[in-house]
Amino acid sequence: MALAVTLQAPMCLQREDGTLESRAEMEGFLREVETRAFRIAVISTRDAGEALDIVQDAMISLARRYADRSAEEWRPLFYRILKNRIRDWQRRRIVRGRVMSFFGGQEGEEYDPVAQAPGPTSENPLEALARSDAMDALEQALRELPKRQREAFMLRNFEGLDVADTATAMGCSDGSVKTHYSRAVHRLRDALGEHV
Amino acid sequence: MDSESVKKDRDFEERTKLLFEQSVAALDGQTRSKLTQARYRALEELAERASPGWSRSWLPAGAVAAVALLSLMLWQGQMGPLTTSGFDVAAVTDLEILFGEEEFDMIEELEFYAWLEEQVELTSGEIVEDGIG
Numbered sequence: 001m002a003l004a005v006t007l008q009a010p011m012c013l014q015r016e017d018g019t020l021e022s023r024a025e026m027e028g029f030l031r032e033v034e035t036r037a038f039r040i041a042v043i044s045t046r047d048a049g050e051a052l053d054i055v056q057d058a059m060i061s062l063a064r065r066y067a068d069r070s071a072e073e074w075r076p077l078f079y080r081i082l083k084n085r086i087r088d089w090q091r092r093r094i095v096r097g098r099v100m101s102f103f104g105g106q107e108g109e110e111y112d113p114v115a116q117a118p119g120p121t122s123e124n125p126l127e128a129l130a131r132s133d134a135m136d137a138l139e140q141a142l143r144e145l146p147k148r149q150r151e152a153f154m155l156r157n158f159e160g161l162d163v164a165d166t167a168t169a170m171g172c173s174d175g176s177v178k179t180h181y182s183r184a185v186h187r188l189r190d191a192l193g194e195h196v
Numbered sequence: 197m198d199s200e201s202v203k204k205d206r207d208f209e210e211r212t213k214l215l216f217e218q219s220v221a222a223l224d225g226q227t228r229s230k231l232t233q234a235r236y237r238a239l240e241e242l243a244e245r246a247s248p249g250w251s252r253s254w255l256p257a258g259a260v261a262a263v264a265l266l267s268l269m270l271w272q273g274q275m276g277p278l279t280t281s282g283f284d285v286a287a288v289t290d291l292e293i294l295f296g297e298e299e300f301d302m303i304e305e306l307e308f309y310a311w312l313e314e315q316v317e318l319t320s321g322e323i324v325e326d327g328i329g
Binding site: 022023026027030031034035038039048052055056059060062063064067131134135157158160185186188189196 | 204205208209211212213215216218219220223227228230231232234235237238239241242243245
């Protein structure tokens with residue numbers, strides 16, 4: 001009996017250590033991706049509140065379902081969840097819009113430029129304004145891209161995923177990612193010229 | 197593609213990446229605070245998952261046990277009377293939900309799917325009359 005107690009104690013400690021370690025690892029990962037994921041969600045939804053809910057939902061889903069996977073797998077999995085959540089939101093918004101228009105109401109976009117504005121910084125206001133204009137133009141051009149091209153561009157260019165991870169996140173082949181990304185770059189370049 | 201075009205693409209990609217990074221860096225404190233709260237909510241989920249008591253990992257086993265029991269009861273005819281077709285459709289639908297992993301997402305958004313189904317019925321004009329009135 002005594003032997004069992006002495007054997008069990010280190011195992012408990014080991015288990016606790018493992019849990020703490022995996023929590024720290026997951027926290028580090030989420031901390032790293034949260035702001036970028038939020039910006040990507042804002043670009044897709046044009047709504048900071050919705051974007052926040054979507055990112056939180058994606059983080060919870062990753063922790064709930066994929067915490068056991070290796071940390072290298074988290075990034076493509078997280079972005080796959082995020083992409084699916086954004087798509088679900090867009091579908092719901094379309095259906096809601098249809099219903100609202102059927103009843104003669106309006107599905108307000110409620111885009112609040114003040115809420116979307118960045119916080120105060122110490123940089124030159126003119127430079128900040130120019131950059132903000134350029135980012136607005138880029139976001140607008142991104143919204144006009146076909147969905148798959150937009151996803152490929154944001155994952156590859158903004159998030160820096162490689163082709164294989166982007167393919168996992170998008171649920172398509174490496175070849176499709178390359179095609180979507182290349183088309184996105186050319187269309188954006190054509191649309192924005194030297195504006196960016 | 198010529199090298200000039202490749203270079204232009206690369207320059208463009210670098211500029212867009214930089215713009216994005218700057219927009220991330222410019223996020224206000226309130227948004228960052230909300231994101232931190234969201235992260236902690238996700239980590240709470242992780243803690244619940246790791247707790248030694250009730251675990252979600254037992255859900256599939258529980259579902260299988262429930263299905264086995266249900267099957268046995270159906271087989272032995274101890275359940276209530278079956279539908280006219282001899283099959284309890286509602287029970288089978290529940291089992292499908294229990295078995296499919298994808299359906300866990302659906303369960304989380306059940307209200308939305310119920311509403312959506314209602315819309316489909318409304319638009320297709322296939323509302324089943326309940327015989328009242």
